[in-house]
Amino acid sequence: MPQTMGVLNGDEDVRSIYAAHGAELYRFAARTLGDAGAAQDAVQETFLRAWRASDRFDPAVGSLRGWLFAILRNVVLDSYRAQRSRPRLRQLVDSTVDDRADEADAGEQVLRARVVEEALRRIGAEHRHAIIETYLLDRPYDEVAAELGIPTSTLRSRVFYGLKALRIVFDEMEVDL
Numbered sequence: 001m002p003q004t005m006g007v008l009n010g011d012e013d014v015r016s017i018y019a020a021h022g023a024e025l026y027r028f029a030a031r032t033l034g035d036a037g038a039a040q041d042a043v044q045e046t047f048l049r050a051w052r053a054s055d056r057f058d059p060a061v062g063s064l065r066g067w068l069f070a071i072l073r074n075v076v077l078d079s080y081r082a083q084r085s086r087p088r089l090r091q092l093v094d095s096t097v098d099d100r101a102d103e104a105d106a107g108e109q110v111l112r113a114r115v116v117e118e119a120l121r122r123i124g125a126e127h128r129h130a131i132i133e134t135y136l137l138d139r140p141y142d143e144v145a146a147e148l149g150i151p152t153s154t155l156r157s158r159v160f161y162g163l164k165a166l167r168i169v170f171d172e173m174e175v176d177l
Contacts, residue, residue: 014047014051017047017064017068018047021064021065021068022043022047024065025043025046025068025069025072026039026040026043028069028072028110028111029042029043029072029075029076032076032108032111033076033079038079042072042075042076042079043072045075046068046071046072046075047068049071049074049075050067050068050071053071053174056172056174061122061169061172062118062121062122062173063118066114066115066118066173067118067173069111069114069115069118070115070118070173070174070175071174072111073108073111073112073115073175074174074175074176076108076111077108077176115170115173115175118173119166119169119170119173119175120132120166122165122169123162123165123166123169124162124165126158126162127158127159127161127162127165128162129148129158130144130155130158130159130162131159131162131163131166134155134159135159141155141156141159
């Protein structure tokens with residue numbers, strides 16, 4: 001494995017990473033899935049996927065915690081998709097699952113926000129600022145460009161190339177928003 005991914009090379013490394021992040025990942029999975037057993041499975045699958053894709057993790061690009069949460073998000077979404085594709089099995093689950101759907105949506109929004117925040121950290125400052133001001137804060141291009149002292153066309157270019165960079169970062173993080 002490459003030197004950049006020394007964090008998941010051996011059993012001791014995986015144990016120490018699990019000790020550092022496993023409880024937080026489990027709490028999120030339990031809140032999102034509403035089932036302790038499913039949450040344990042999701043965390044286990046997260047660490048398995050992380051171990052298998054360990055050569056893709058680069059600590060210079062982002063935090064291990066953010067990377068693990070991105071993987072967990074995909075595992076949780078896969079779990080939801082699997083439940084929806086098997087409606088007969090879903091009928092066997094008690095009605096509390098429907099009550100938990102709202103909680104899961106809120107949990108997914110929190111995780112999505114963390115993933116976007118992590119991805120924004122990985123792109124250049126000018127692109128990040130342009131995207132935050134125009135997309136996230138929904139400010140007019142002309143107003144933001146005047147504030148920055150740049151032409152509107154330059155701001156539009158920054159947003160365009162920033163979004164392009166974000167797509168690449170999301171691909172690297174294995175995130176499908």
